[in-house]
Amino acid sequence: MPLTSRTRALLPKAVRSLRRALLAASSLCLIAASGPMPAEPLGxxxxxxxxxxxxxxxxxxxxxxFTYSGNNSEPLPTVTTIDARVTDWLEQVNLDYSHGTVRSVEVNGVPAEFRSAGEDLVVTPAQRLAPGSRMRITVGHDSDPTPGEDVESGWVRTEDGLAMANQIDAAHRIFPGNDHPSDKAIFTIRVTAPDAYTAVANGLPLEAVRHAGTTTWAYRTEHPMATELTQVSIGRSSVPHRSGPGSLPVRDVVPSKDREKLEPWLKKTPEQIAWMERKVGRYPFETYGLLIAEARTGFALETQTLSLFERELFTHPEFPKWYVESTMVHELAHQWFGNSVTPRTWSDLWLSEGHATWYEALYAEETADRPLETRMREAYRASDTWRAAGGPPAAPKAPESGRRISIFRPNVYGGSALVLYALRQEIGRPAFERLERRWVRIHRDGTATTADFEGLASAVAGRDLSAFFTAWLYGKKTPPMPGHPEWRSVAPAEKGAKHARQPSTTQTKSTR
Known part of the structure; x- marks a missing residue:
């Protein structure tokens, strides 16, 4: 664990003095002077x-x-290597990891002790690590695709293999790491699987090396990525390729048996990318595509460069065409809002889901005659109920016990898109559109906060918008809508069940 001022205060003065003396005399680790420190989970x-x-x-x-046997119920032997920069004196290093057997750990090539503590893997290196130094941790472990208690995602077992759905905190069920969106990194992903399977991951392919009966597929991202956006697909898949705007490589991953059936949907992606580029600027990554999995998840997910969708979204005739296409655009919009510009904390989630919902709704208006104003008026009517149930957009209530993804409530979808509509009403369409383009340009490949968005909006508008944002993002009640003083939000006690559902192209949690 980090040697913070809090931990120093807990040590007796004599022990602190002894440690200082030992450090002055030799390179012995502090652990050698005082014995192993207790393992405890951190955050x-x-x-x-x-x-x-x-x-x-x-x-x-x-x-x-990863090494995949062909059985999606068997643990995958895995080696995870983490390259990091040390920012504080470290006697122990905590990694988020909670579901799988750990066989070995090395720090900078030297075997290290390790223990579990809560949902952490606590590693004790042979030498304490100094600020500014580089650290390489190599963990040999099993990645277990079978469900555990209180688990909603992680590995998703499909009809023909595996895929990932790691939002919010399921990445550390698959591999050890720093499982928080504030710490983005470059990923290299290798999958060894029997020859009958195709493996695809985030980023661009590096190579596919054939062995006796197996193939090792390798991919690397060109841009940093949050752990929750990691994607690996292993299945009996086809990977159709096409070009997007500016010769962007577009590749999709679909069950081989469904390739022809899904092609009419897949070929829509390049124009959807072009539509988004006209709104906010150049696509921010090296590739894009849809991963269509034969599995039941209850949601679509914006995994970076390879968005995850259920097969049934595209094959069930009861879903209208505009609904399916708007859902596709929701996950595409996340590549700018959420993936390239990543919320720094989970309380900033509205910046991701609000924007994805906004462009989903705008696309439906422009391509399917689904008026944006009508949808926003319906959202306004429901907004007070959403705030009462889930908290205001930028201060969402904590998740329900045992359901961590329950923070994905209507207030961060339709309620947050409503904030953006109010902002456009407040500052005017030209200023709003400049703000959107500048936001994704300034914070590309980084993380950003609600305060960052407020500050940029005020700068673009040329006036202080703090009162506007305080009311719209943190108020218990929905403020009056600029330009629409006649709009009313029905109080929770007045609302019936028919108003409780999010009035959107997607039901709550069907997109993330």
């Missing part, structure tokens, strides 16, 4: 998920190497 203090993330280091890169 970085996220308001909604305080157990996530770990202090004391900044991950620069992950290398994940």
């Amino acid at each position: 970085i203090g996220d308001r909604l998920f305080p157990h996530l993330g770990n202090p004391g280091y900044d991950v620069m890169a992950y290398d994940l190497a």
Whole structure:
């Protein structure tokens, strides 16, 4: 664990003096002077998920190497390598990891002790680590695709293999790391699988090496990525390729038996990318595509460069065409809002889901005659109920016990898109559109907060918008809508069940 001022205060004065003397005389680790420190789970203090993330280091890169047997109920032997920059004196290093057997750990090539503590893997290196130094941790472990208690995602077992759905905090069920969106890194992902299977992951392919009966597929991202956006697909898949705007490589991953059936949907992606580029600027990554999995998840997910969708979304005739296309655009919009510009804390989630819902609704208006104003008026009517149930957009209530993804309530979808509509009403369409383009340009490949958005909006508008944002993002009641003083939000006690559902193209939690 990091040697913080809090831990120093707990040590007797004599022990502190002895440690200083030992350090002055030799390179002995502090652990050698006082014995092993107790293992305890840490976190970085996220308001909604305080157990996530770990202090004391900044991950620069992950290398994940999985071996798949062909049985999606068997653990995958895995080697995870983490390259990080140390930011504080570290006697122990905490990694988020909670579901799988750990066989070995090395720190900078030297075997290290390790123990479990809560949902952390606590590693004790042979030498304490100094600020500014580089650290490479190599963990040999099993990645277990079978469900555990209180688990909603992680590995998703499909009809023909596996895929990932790691939002919010399921990445550390698959591999050890710093599982918080504030610590983005470059990923290299390798998958060895029987020849009948195709493996695809985030980023661009590096190579596919054939062995006796198996193939090792390798991919690397060109841009940093949050752990929750990691994607690996292993299945009996086809990978059709096409070009997007500016010769962007577009590749999709679909069950081989459904390739022809799904093609009419897949070929829509390049124009959807072009539509988004006209709104907010150049697509921010090296590739894009849809991963269509034969599985039941209850949601679509914006995994970076390869968005996850259920097969049934595209094959069930009861879903209208505009609904399916708007859902596709929702996950595409996340590539700018959420993936390239990542919320720094989970309380900033509205910046991601609000924008994805906004462009989903705008696309439906422009391509399917689904008026944006009508949808926003319906959202306004429901907004007070959403705030009462889930908290205001930028201060969502904590998740329900045992249901961590329950923070994905209507207030961060339709309620947050409503904030953006109010902002456009307040500052005018030209200023709003400049703000959107500038936001994704300034914060590309980084993380950003609600305060960052407020500050930029005020700068673009040329006036202080703090009162506007305080009311719209943190108020218990929905403020009056600029330009529409006649709109009314029905109080929770007045609303019936028919108004409780989010009035959107997607039901709550069907997109993330």
